[in-house]
Amino acid sequence: MGIEVIKNPETMREKIQRARSEKHLIGLVPTMGFFHEGHLELMRRAREDCDVVVVSLFVNPTQFGVGEDFDDYPRDFERDRVLAEKEGVDYLFAPDVSDMYPEGFSTYVEVKGLSEVMCGIARPGHFRGVATVVTKLFNIIPAHKAYFGQKDAQQLAIIRRMVTDLNIPVEIVSVPTVRESDGLAMSSRNIYLDSEERKAATVLYRALKRAAEMIDAGERDASVLKEKMKELVSTEPLVSLEYIEICDNIYLKPLQELSGELLVAIAARVGRARLIDNMLFDLG
Numbered sequence: 001m002g003i004e005v006i007k008n009p010e011t012m013r014e015k016i017q018r019a020r021s022e023k024h025l026i027g028l029v030p031t032m033g034f035f036h037e038g039h040l041e042l043m044r045r046a047r048e049d050c051d052v053v054v055v056s057l058f059v060n061p062t063q064f065g066v067g068e069d070f071d072d073y074p075r076d077f078e079r080d081r082v083l084a085e086k087e088g089v090d091y092l093f094a095p096d097v098s099d100m101y102p103e104g105f106s107t108y109v110e111v112k113g114l115s116e117v118m119c120g121i122a123r124p125g126h127f128r129g130v131a132t133v134v135t136k137l138f139n140i141i142p143a144h145k146a147y148f149g150q151k152d153a154q155q156l157a158i159i160r161r162m163v164t165d166l167n168i169p170v171e172i173v174s175v176p177t178v179r180e181s182d183g184l185a186m187s188s189r190n191i192y193l194d195s196e197e198r199k200a201a202t203v204l205y206r207a208l209k210r211a212a213e214m215i216d217a218g219e220r221d222a223s224v225l226k227e228k229m230k231e232l233v234s235t236e237p238l239v240s241l242e243y244i245e246i247c248d249n250i251y252l253k254p255l256q257e258l259s260g261e262l263l264v265a266i267a268a269r270v271g272r273a274r275l276i277d278n279m280l281f282d283l284g
């Protein structure tokens with residue numbers, strides 16, 4: 001059976017409720033489309049684990065700030081549909097903005113604290129939009145498991161918090177970051193980079209690798225690591241660093257001395273693109 005495209009939230013919910021009543025295990029992969037290997041990897045994981053796989057494709061206006069790239073965000077529905085079908089996805093949920101945010105819409109989900117650090121500083125309101133749309137998706141598509149990329153580590157921490165705090169009955173599965181052969185994390189926004197910027201953009205991964213090498217060699221001082229990473233990033237004039245953060249992976253609290261499960265995260269502007277990347281470490 002091929003992939004079925006559904007736009008209407010009620011129709012989508014009815015399909016999933018029927019599948020659930022037949023005891024099928026449901027997997028959801030939320031996306032904004034313009035698929036790359038990162039998205040496809042999430043779909044593969046869902047396909048391996050679940051009986052019914054739903055991919056949502058919705059460029060969510062409430063997570064874009066004023067002056068951000070909502071209008072320009074890359075879109076190619078037909079290509080995405082074919083790619084998802086090849087991965088054996090059962091349903092592609094692709095609502096219109098008016099289906100998700102009809103007139104009078106006025107309810108938002110806010111995950112305090114976690115949403116105001118790191119990317120939340122340059123993108124106020126972004127994670128409120130994410131938490132709101134993901135809550136809506138969980139209600140429209142009552143899945144047993146939902147798949148998110150480790151590439152968006154802060155988003156993942158926020159969604160885990162939200163699911164715990166609001167008792168949402170879904171298991172959050174994280175999928176490791178898929179990279180280009182030179183280490184650049186795959187992102188729909190990489191299309192904004194020209195060839196010089198594309199080369200320079202690998203410095204995010206190179207800086208994370210430098211940190212990983214230093215951590216392997218026993219460095220535990222976050223300021224030393226950040227300083228070395230900054231030095232490396234500054235060798236690329238096309239890259240304007242936004243932040244480097246070293247924090248725990250649950251509360252996103254900055255660490256001075258590295259221990260436990262921690263995140264080294266970086267964000268930078270390269271030309272028109274705002275890029276993020278991170279690595280997870282478990283120091284026991």
Ligand code: AMP
Pocket residue numbers: 030031032033037038039041042147148149150151152175176177178179185186187188
């Ligand atoms: P997006 O369409 O950018 O909102 O991403 C949809 C999902 O794909 C999110 O859970 C992302 O974290 C995940 N994702 C995006 N890029 C990657 C990547 N390079 N590797 C793994 N997952 C990714």
